[in-house]
Amino acid sequence: MAGLRAFLAVASLSLFAAVSPGKAQTPTTENIQIGLSTDHVSITAGFSGADLTIFGSLENADPLVARQGRYDIIVVLEGPARPVVVRRKDRVLGIWVNLESETFENVPVSYSVATTRPLQDVTDPNSYKQLSLGAANLYMQPADDGDSPATIEEFTAALRERKTATGLYSENVGGVQFLSQNLFRATVRLAPNVPVGTHKARAFLFKSGLFIKESSAQLEIRKSGFEQSIFRVAHDYSFLYGIFAVSLAMLTGWLGRLVFRKD
Amino acid sequence: MGIYLPIAEISVNVFVLLAMGAAVGFLSGMFGVGGGFLITPLLIFYNIPPAIAVATGANQVIASSFSGALSHVKRGTLDFKLGGVLLAGGIVGSTGGIFVFGFLRRLGQLDLFISLLYVVLLGTVGGLMLVESVNALRATRSGAAPVLKKSGQHNWIHRLPLKMRFRASKLFVSVIPVLGLGAGIGFLSSIMGVGGGFIMVPALIYLLKVPTNVVIGTSLFQIIFTSAYTTLVHATTNQTVDVMLAFLLMAGGVAGAQYGAKAGQRLRGEQLRALLALLVLAVAIRLAIDLFVTPPNLYSLSGVGLT
Numbered sequence: 001m002a003g004l005r006a007f008l009a010v011a012s013l014s015l016f017a018a019v020s021p022g023k024a025q026t027p028t029t030e031n032i033q034i035g036l037s038t039d040h041v042s043i044t045a046g047f048s049g050a051d052l053t054i055f056g057s058l059e060n061a062d063p064l065v066a067r068q069g070r071y072d073i074i075v076v077l078e079g080p081a082r083p084v085v086v087r088r089k090d091r092v093l094g095i096w097v098n099l100e101s102e103t104f105e106n107v108p109v110s111y112s113v114a115t116t117r118p119l120q121d122v123t124d125p126n127s128y129k130q131l132s133l134g135a136a137n138l139y140m141q142p143a144d145d146g147d148s149p150a151t152i153e154e155f156t157a158a159l160r161e162r163k164t165a166t167g168l169y170s171e172n173v174g175g176v177q178f179l180s181q182n183l184f185r186a187t188v189r190l191a192p193n194v195p196v197g198t199h200k201a202r203a204f205l206f207k208s209g210l211f212i213k214e215s216s217a218q219l220e221i222r223k224s225g226f227e228q229s230i231f232r233v234a235h236d237y238s239f240l241y242g243i244f245a246v247s248l249a250m251l252t253g254w255l256g257r258l259v260f261r262k263d
Numbered sequence: 264m265g266i267y268l269p270i271a272e273i274s275v276n277v278f279v280l281l282a283m284g285a286a287v288g289f290l291s292g293m294f295g296v297g298g299g300f301l302i303t304p305l306l307i308f309y310n311i312p313p314a315i316a317v318a319t320g321a322n323q324v325i326a327s328s329f330s331g332a333l334s335h336v337k338r339g340t341l342d343f344k345l346g347g348v349l350l351a352g353g354i355v356g357s358t359g360g361i362f363v364f365g366f367l368r369r370l371g372q373l374d375l376f377i378s379l380l381y382v383v384l385l386g387t388v389g390g391l392m393l394v395e396s397v398n399a400l401r402a403t404r405s406g407a408a409p410v411l412k413k414s415g416q417h418n419w420i421h422r423l424p425l426k427m428r429f430r431a432s433k434l435f436v437s438v439i440p441v442l443g444l445g446a447g448i449g450f451l452s453s454i455m456g457v458g459g460g461f462i463m464v465p466a467l468i469y470l471l472k473v474p475t476n477v478v479i480g481t482s483l484f485q486i487i488f489t490s491a492y493t494t495l496v497h498a499t500t501n502q503t504v505d506v507m508l509a510f511l512l513m514a515g516g517v518a519g520a521q522y523g524a525k526a527g528q529r530l531r532g533e534q535l536r537a538l539l540a541l542l543v544l545a546v547a548i549r550l551a552i553d554l555f556v557t558p559p560n561l562y563s564l565s566g567v568g569l570t
Contacts, residue, residue, distance in 0.1 A: 048265040048274040087371050089561045095379075095554045098371045098563070158562035165560075192265075192274040227269040227507075234270055234502050242498030245322050245506050246491045249513055253329030256517020 031059040032073070032205040032215045034186075041190075042224035049167070049192040052077065056203055056215070058182050065207060066181045072115070072122040072206040073176045074133065075186035077219070079110030079168075080197035083143070086155045086162075102155035103143035109195040110168040111135050112188040114175030123209045131211060133204060135160055135169040167191035196222050270505035271315045277511060279309070284323070284515025291327045291516070292523025293530075294539045296464060296482070299324045299457030299490070300385065300546060302512060303377075311508070313374055317364075317455065318497035318504045319512070321490045324458040326513035327520045328486040334524050335480025342477050345429045346484035348438055349463075352445025353452070353489040360453030361496045367454075371565070375554075377455055382551045384451070384462060389543035392465050396537035403533065429473075436471055444470070445485065453493045458486030461543055468536075475532040 034056035041052070054075060058066075065071060084107045090099040115122060119134055128137045140156050163169040168191050176186045186203070202216040223231055234241045264277045283305055291298035299320045306316035335341045367373040428435050444466050448459030463482040467473040473481070498504040527535060 242495040249325035
């Protein structure tokens with residue numbers, strides 16, 4: 001969908017800062033910026049998933065480090081958090097029945113990652129854990145702390161696996177590309193069933209495996225005009241909506257008979 | 264061509280839905296069933312969340328049964344009085360069903376309960392119908408007169424009090440089994456997203472001995488109202504009716520239904536019943552397999568609030 005591509009304004013000031021002579025002596029710290037040119041993405045009737053392109057800039061980049069490719073960037077688009085119930089089927093009298101379940105609070109509905117290189121090559125597992133970065137390192141808070149750690153672990157793993165299988169949690173290795181020394185482009189995937197709501201785009205900068213800086217921006221994903229109206233009416237005027245659904249069905253039935261009658 | 268469904272919140276293929284609607288509509292016009300027992304499992308199979316599939320299935324059933332009922336009104340094969348009494352029971356039954364639906368969904372056992380109900384009901388109804396219609400087919404082939412409707416042949420149902428005369432059905436029977444049948448079907452309608460025709464048709468034929476040609480029209484008539492009521496209640500309590508999805512299914516469905524009704528007229532009553540029995544059994548077996556075969560994913564996710 002061309003209409004879905006959100007372009008980010010690039011802070012062109014960064015180029016100027018990099019060459020400014022006054023700062024050559026003092027040790028500079030790198031900075032990362034992403035900024036969205038639009039604060040919302042609309043889902044239209046033809047929506048079937050999309051790639052979202054985010055542009056960003058790297059400020060005060062050390063040319064030597066950049067040339068050696070030791071800067072890494074990870075961009076995450078995280079969906080709104082909601083509680084989720086994970087259920088496990090077990091065999092009862094030969095029939096598969098939902099038996100055990102575990103409720104988790106505040107699980108991001110979607111989580112798309114784009115990276116310059118495979119995650120394990122960027123930094124060590126500990127740093128990911130500290131930053132709570134990557135689907136495998138997201139902390140899922142169980143609603144009932146009384147359950148055994150093994151059970152919680154098992155259901156957390158199942159939750160991640162299901163999310164990945166449905167495309168809501170995705171990883172795009174090589175999805176972040178440097179266009180120049182200071183400019184990068186990230187492509188994150190929006191699944192066809194991407195949830196509406198406030199999404200948070202975050203960019204993490206690493207230098208030789210060390211975390212340097214983070215930048216974030218918000219993005220609203222919402223249904224566009226017609227779909228949004230239907231959704232709103234269905235929730236706000238549910239009785240009228242029901243009447244409408246029934247009338248539409250009868251009208252369609254009647255018209256269908258007029259058009260296709262065979263007797 | 265993809266289209267985004269506003270309530271189900273997923274993107275689906277328009278032509279798949281239209282074809283699904285048309286195929287089910289054809290069968291529904293042919294056998295006088297709403298087709299809900301086919302459409303709801305098909306939608307779930309197509310990744311529509313079960314709660315939305317059930318509510319939207321009920322909505323689409325209105326269109327196909329309304330369209331089918333119109334052709335029966337024209338042919339005079341619709342007993343309004345019998346349909347009205349069935350309906351009174353149906354409203355009570357669906358109200359109860361909606362509560363059970365919400366309760367089971369909170370327990371996480373809704374899908375299992377729906378599948379079990381389908382397997383047990385479809386299996387029983389399909390099996391009984393198949394045996395009967397094969398016997399009838401054999402009898403007609405060997406030249407004997409059909410024995411289904413014979414005056415003076417009464418069962419226990421005909422000995423109940425509160426009798427009422429249904430002229431169009433050539434029937435004089437107690438209202439108790441009629442109301443009970445309506446209530447049972449209303450209950451199933453709200454839980455399974457079906458109109459209940461696949462139970463109504465054989466029950467009217469075998470239990471109440473209504474002539475087969477009147478059964479189909481009357482069954483369609485009461486299905487319109489039961490499923491309209493179900494749609495309305497699901498829309499207000501659960502907000503799970505997706506009009507976009509329903510409309511696509513309907514558009515295919517009404518076209519298919521008219522061709523189906525035409526095809527149905529060329530077949531004799533017992534042939535129709537045998538075919539319907541086979542169809543019902545096929546769905547039951549398909550769902551039964553799913554219950555016993557190890558599922559590809561043991562784990563499932565669901566929101567705490569809806570769907």
